[in-house]
Amino acid sequence: MRRGLRKAFEASPTAVRRVCPVLCCNALLLFAAGCSTSYHQLSMSGGYTETELADDRFRVVFRGSGYSRYEQANDFAMLRACELTLERGFKYFELTEESLRHHSVPGALGIDEPYKRLEIRCFKEKPEGVEVLDAAVERQLLQQKYKLQ
Numbered sequence: 001m002r003r004g005l006r007k008a009f010e011a012s013p014t015a016v017r018r019v020c021p022v023l024c025c026n027a028l029l030l031f032a033a034g035c036s037t038s039y040h041q042l043s044m045s046g047g048y049t050e051t052e053l054a055d056d057r058f059r060v061v062f063r064g065s066g067y068s069r070y071e072q073a074n075d076f077a078m079l080r081a082c083e084l085t086l087e088r089g090f091k092y093f094e095l096t097e098e099s100l101r102h103h104s105v106p107g108a109l110g111i112d113e114p115y116k117r118l119e120i121r122c123f124k125e126k127p128e129g130v131e132v133l134d135a136a137v138e139r140q141l142l143q144q145k146y147k148l149q
Contacts, residue, residue, distance in 0.1 A: 039076050039148060046113065048080040053119070057096070058084055060118045063103075066111035073114035074100060075142055081120050082139035090122035092132040 040047045046068060051059040062077035064070075085093045097119035102112035123132060143149065 039079065039146065048076060050080060050084055056090070056122045058088075058120050058122070060084065060120065062116045064114040066113050068114050070100060070102075070114045070116075072146075073116040075145065077116035077118050079139060079142040079146075079148075081118050082133075082135040082142065085120065085122045085135035086139065088122060090124055091135060092123040092126055093120040093135055094123070094130055094132045095119075096121050 038045075042049045042063065046063045046065045048060060048062045050061075053059055058081070060077050060081045062073050062080065064073040064076075081093060081095075085091070095118060097117075099117045101115050103115055104112055123130075126132060
C-alpha cells in the first residue's frame with residue numbers, strides 16, 4: 001500500500017495534494033456525524049429526561065451534543081413525549097408548553113448544544129376542542145425518519 005501511494009505521489013504530486021484535503025474533509029465529516037447525539041436517556045453525550053408533573057402531565061427535555069441539529073433535538077423530544085404517553089396508558093397528548101434553545105459549551109468557542117423542552121398533557125380519549133397529537137402515529141413517523149425500532 002505504501003509503495004502505491006509513493007508511486008502515485010511521484011507520478012503526480014499535484015493530484016495527490018488535491019485529493020488529500022478532500023479525504024481529510026470526508027473523514028472529519030464522518031467523525032462529526034458519529035458524534036451527533038443518538039436517541040437515549042441523558043448521559044455525557046446528551047439525551048432525554050422526563051419529569052412527572054401530575055398523573056397526566058409530563059415535562060420532557062432533550063439535550064443534544066455540540067454536533068446535534070436543532071431539528072434532531074426537537075424530534076427526539078417529541079419521540080420521547082410519544083413513548084411516554086403510550087407507556088402511561090394514554091393515546092393522545094397536547095403540547096402545553098415548548099421551548100427550543102441552546103447552551104454554549106464552556107471553553108469551546110462556537111459549539112452550541114440544542115436543548116428542547118416540552119410539557120405535555122395526556123388523554124386516553126380524543127378530547128373535543130383541544131389540539132392533540134396521536135402518540136402512536138407520531139412515534140411511527142419519527143422512528144421511520146431516524147430508522148429507529
